[in-house]
Amino acid sequence: MSDALPSYYHLHLVSDATGETLTTIAKAASVQYGRVRPIEHMHPLVRTERQVLRVLKEIEQAPGIVLYTVVNAELGSMIEKRCAELKVPCLAVLAPIMQVFEAYIGAPQTPTVAGQHVLDADYFRRIDALNFTMRHDDGQLPEDLNDADIVILGISRTSKTPTSIYLAQRGYKTANVPIVPSVPLPPPLSEKHSAFVVCLVAQADRIAEVRRNRAMVLGDRNLDVYVDRDAILAEIAHSRRICAKHGWPVIDVTRRSVEETAATIIKLHQDRRATGAAMEESSDV
Numbered sequence: 691m692s693d694a695l696p697s698y699y700h701l702h703l704v705s706d707a708t709g710e711t712l713t714t715i716a717k718a719a720s721v722q723y724g725r726v727r728p729i730e731h732m733h734p735l736v737r738t739e740r741q742v743l744r745v746l747k748e749i750e751q752a753p754g755i756v757l758y759t760v761v762n763a764e765l766g767s768m769i770e771k772r773c774a775e776l777k778v779p780c781l782a783v784l785a786p787i788m789q790v791f792e793a794y795i796g797a798p799q800t801p802t803v804a805g806q807h808v809l810d811a812d813y814f815r816r817i818d819a820l821n822f823t824m825r826h827d828d829g830q831l832p833e834d835l836n837d838a839d840i841v842i843l844g845i846s847r848t849s850k851t852p853t854s855i856y857l858a859q860r861g862y863k864t865a866n867v868p869i870v871p872s873v874p875l876p877p878p879l880s881e882k883h884s885a886f887v888v889c890l891v892a893q894a895d896r897i898a899e900v901r902r903n904r905a906m907v908l909g910d911r912n913l914d915v916y917v918d919r920d921a922i923l924a925e926i927a928h929s930r931r932i933c934a935k936h937g938w939p940v941i942d943v944t945r946r947s948v949e950e951t952a953a954t955i956i957k958l959h960q961d962r963r964a965t966g967a968a969m970e971e972s973s974d975v
Contacts, residue, residue, distance in 0.1 A: 700754025701728040704745055704769060709734040712757055715783055729754075736760065739768065746772045756780040816861045823858035826865035827851055832876030835865055836883045840959060842866040843875075843932070844890035845925040846916075847900040849943050849951065853890065856952040862959070869929050879936075886959045889933045890951065892944045894922040 701720065703712040709732055720728045731752065733745045742765050749756060749772070756773050759782070760766045766782060773780035788799050819839075825831060826838065828851065835841055839862045844850045850866035857864040867876060869889070879887065901917045915921050933940050939958055943951050 695726055698727040698729050700731060700752045702731045702733065702745070702749050702752075702754060702756045704733045704736055704756065704758035704760065706735065706737045706760045706762065706765070709759075712759055712783065716757055736765070737762070739765065742768050745769075749773070749778065750776060753778045757783050759784050812861065816859060819861050819863045820855070820858040822863040823854050823865070827854065829867045829876070831865075832867065832878060835867075835876060835878040835885055837863065838865040838885040839863045840865075840955060841879065841885045841887045842890060842955075843869050843887065843929070843938070845869050845897070845922070845929055847897050847904065848890040848892050849948055850890060852948045853943075853951050853955070856948050857955065860952070860956065862956070869925070869932065871925060871928055875932070886955075886962055887936070887938045888955055888958060889929055889938055889940045890943050891926050891929055891940055892942060894919050894926060896944050897922050897926075 701716060703709055703716055705712050713732070716728075716730070729752070731748060731754075733748070736742055736745055746769065753776055756769065756778055758766065758769055758780070760769065770780055770782075792798060822838070826834060840854075840857060842850045842854055842864060844866070846868060850868070854864040854866045865885075867879070869875075898917050898919050901913070901922075905913045905917060930940060932938075941951060941954055946954070
């Protein structure tokens, strides 16, 4: 029997909702096995026996790993039983997590299909944050910066916009402001404000590469200073001086994904809020 790895495998994601949770978990796991390519089969909104049978037929035709999140116990049993007959691995991905919650809280779960997508206050808060962020991209409406939860600074091509959008999807009203040599920052940032300000930087070579690619896409050949490494180093140094003056944290995004950058910003923001709350408590003693 050959020990050679297969070039691909089938991955079935079965959900009674959108499948967003499954997709995230599956991606986190599959990237750990980058030498073998997953062929993903997404089966969302599976809520009836007929729909389950259709999915099981597809699994039979392309057997592989089966991950599912289905609230209805009978439908879950159908999936488990048929997968056992087909001798394919099958996992209810939330079951181990729910068992931990139930054991600790001491109360059974209340099964809710697509519970994370309920149109509650948190949902509308995220929509509001996204609208705010889109209106305050790339330095727009600087007079509103004090209404932001987070303000991201940075020179061109440091992932300010995608990071802002990701934070907005987490419910943070985020504005981003470009740092441009010889252009002062918006007045609200020099005054007392409540927004958490953070600056993104990257290695000069990385920024130069991204800028060159951007210039090629735009067909603009007159951007020598824009892609010049020494000029970029000067921009980065200018950014760091501004942040040092105001005490704003700086994050190097060279080897960070947008998600990692956003997670770092959220942690810094939470730490700042916790510090502020502690100072208020101590002043009340």
